[in-house]
Amino acid sequence: MKNNYKILTDDNYGKIALIFKSLLVGMAAGGVVVMYRITLTYAEEFAFGMYGFMRENLHMIPVLLAGLCLAAYFVGFLVSKNNMISGSGIPQLKGILGGYFAKRKNWLHILCSKFVGGAIAISAGLSLGREGPSIQLGASIAEGIGKKVGKSRLERKILMASGASAGLAAAFNAPMAGVVFALEEIFKYFSPVILLSTMSAAVAADFLSKEVFGIAPVFEFEVTRAIPLRDYWMLILLGIIMGIMGAFYNYALLKTQKLYGKMKFLNERTRPIIPFMMAGILGLAFPVVLGGGHRIIEELTLQNGIWFISIIFILKFIFSAVSFGSGTPGGIFFPLLVLGASVGAIFAGISINYFGIESDFFYNFVILAMAGYFTAIVRAPITGIVLIMEMTGSFTHMLSLTVVAVTAYVAADLLKSPPIYDALLENLIKKEHVDSEREHSRKILIEIVVQHGSEFEDCHVRAIEWPEKILLVGVKRGEREIIPKGGTEIKAGDYLFILADVSGEARTREMLNAMNEQI
Template identity: 40%
Template sequence: MQQQRQTTRHDFTRVQAIGFGGLVGIGAGIVVSAFRLSIEQLLKLMQAMYGWLGGHPMWLLPWAILLVLVAIFIGHLVKRTSMIKGSGIPQIEGQLAGELDYPWWPVLWKKFVGGILGIGSGLFLGREGPSIQLGGTVAQGMAERFNFDGRRRRLLIAGGAAAGLSAAFNAPIASTLFILEEVYHSFSTLVWITSLTSAVVADFISSEVFGLTPVLHIAYQHALPLKYYGLLLILGVGLGLLGVVYQWGTLNGGKLYAKLTWLPAHLNGIIPFLLVIPIGLFWPETLGGGNQMIVSFAQHTPLLVPLIGYFVLRLVFSMISYGSGLPGGIFLPILTLGALLGAVGARSFVLLGWLPAAFIANFMIYAMAGYFAGISKAPFTAILLITEMVGSLQHLLPLAVVAIVAYITVDVLGGAPIYEALLEKLVTPADPDAHGLTDRVEYPVGGDSPLVERQVRDIKWPQGALLVGVQRGERQVIPHGDTLLRAGDILIILTYQHNRAYVRQQMRRLDA
């Protein structure tokens, strides 16, 4: 009897994902580390310059003219390439959703140069959103080089985005989760493998440049005793209320500029570039995204009234800076505002006799997570991000309490995820009649979704879309009319490549 030989097939898809993720992490790590280093050096130069100008006021007029010329130059870049405007996270989210696209090289160099000049000049803008776009754009260029399209291209872009945030914050786990939770909205195996690999490699490169000290290394004396947890509920509600205020100001900043100024939209940056001069002269420690300010205030916290003043200053000028359309993000400014609110809350509790002063730094840490969780509607990322950035696991429980309370408060008040809301302002309605190359959309079914326990035949699927698979745990179900959808399912929908945005929009409406 002849023995039949069976050949074993090896699937190298995940190994390839790790390999390409590593390449993307190297490219994004180098670019974003150079971006971050340039901003830090320019910001130090600006702070020293304002110290010198304080003793030589006759040079203020030439300095103002120079800043106006810088603003005009950046405005010219924005006018020529509109996709470098603002944070960059909505642009990457739009690319991954199929709602917009752009050529990679003009965006890469113009975002790099414009971001350094805008953020490094001391405006209240963050480097993290631009870093995510830079990383994603580096990956887009690699995908073009490898002739990748469709899903493989999106995998690289997601990995590049995670690498960009990881290099900016030295937080690879939180960076991966942020891309999965807030940007790509997909937890498929290939996505997280590619993103995590890219993030770890980029973090290694960034750590070689900036060292291993966490970005927001805050020294604290004790873990918060359970008897003070009731104060966390008050803090969370306050963060949620002021989070809605920040959302409204950020989303409507452009409209306010259009009503209040006669400048063309691409030259709105002149206003924050002029307003930053008195800020630099009187409060140079506040310049930039705010990470230096957070660490400094955690060690030597000002009294209550100055803290309120710092918060109002940063809240208003953050909105002015971002609303101008300059290349720069809101990620770090949100964390800075949260830290200030935590200090304000803690100082208030100390004055009332409800909290010992030793726990002020703790409340700053908790409030950063709560404010970001409420505004971005990404609580898991907020908790893990602050844990990695601070460099301690002792805060997980109070971080979770504040993040959940702030999240629920914003949700009850009707606040939308800030990056999704910003994306909606960028894109035009999708075309349901698109045609051409086919692609697939992966859509998760949540536990509270109205799609749960419904048969496939009873659902009015979007035009031009075909449900071809249901990923259920580790196995894939081939659907038919009687198939019942369950919580946790990932729907695999086939459609035209340019119809992805329309299908995703319609699925959100079905899921509402």
């Protein structure tokens, strides 16, 4: 506990030491993710080349289908041996940092299985992305390093979050998005220690990634000027549409998972056969929807027409849900960005053809729709805005991106659509039948930031109905460290340091977060 508290409150040696450890994590995570990106690049090229060959040699189709079945079964075998590698890996990471999943394979097993499983899935052409696995790979290598250099349990968790930040940074050449993602989606609060650690790791990983892949942004859209203010009513309309579409995406994805679960003739080892077979069919008939979606981006032009892009969107939507719902290792970041870009292209085509919007703004709507779709699905608007700016290399869309993202967020929230990673984590916890880590003698220090309007604000310590088996051991207000007493009054913005049993960490976090929500 002493080491945990020192990490969070020490302004000198502890923070500096943690920054250097985070730099080490960033370089290691960046190296692994760079290798993963290179592997997936060749894997995707292999997929398109393989299906191109098969279209010219139709008599080989039985061999193709047999090979896909074997590959699918092997991926299913990997998942059955280690369920922590299923899907994107982000819900698993959030669960581990939240106190769940104590009984899991070690970090090296997760890293190797995720790497191999994700590469095979992309080699077959499944509609999955690299970012979720990259985040989990970064966190896994960070966990391994943390076991060697981490002084406490809390420091190891901070290093894991730093590894996750580094993974996203290296996956998309987006260091700031990696930092914001760790703060907004993983921790859901701001802490100077966490900020410094995640930023150090993300910058180190991004530097390594840019040394290998160059400094060019992931998307190179031709955008000549920003949308004028007189047309911002179109952005509100676009945000509403993206919010509705994002809510439907979450609904479809969760329903697909449930549908797989109801198929009693399938198990974890055979479930991936369905998306692998679907990849085979689409690879022969409509290959543009294969993989993460890089080929689709090339098709998003005004000349291709609304109906053709609509067909691409429908097929990609269904294929993505079938691929991810099966539990095959792979992420949803890039496919959902491509889906959002497709909706943006359709919206732009309609706006230009029927509402008199200038054709120069076609790609503006494509970019804005990606941020709106991401925000509606993940419910992380700041991450969406920063991610799109870094991926497009354009920082002139800040205002318009914010309008679309906020509108999409509100629309999805009004539809009561749950954030996708929270919903996936909840399903995973139910499936695994876990409550929390089962260590009874060890302690964990939990840090929370008091929100405005929460049960904690302007209350004395003695007046708060604290959960059982916890102890408030410290309060930090600005640069002041306060030893809490019964008469200590808690203010909004205070950092509370709470000692809890490891065995009840997950439940304690849930109760504290519920108390800390705005009333």
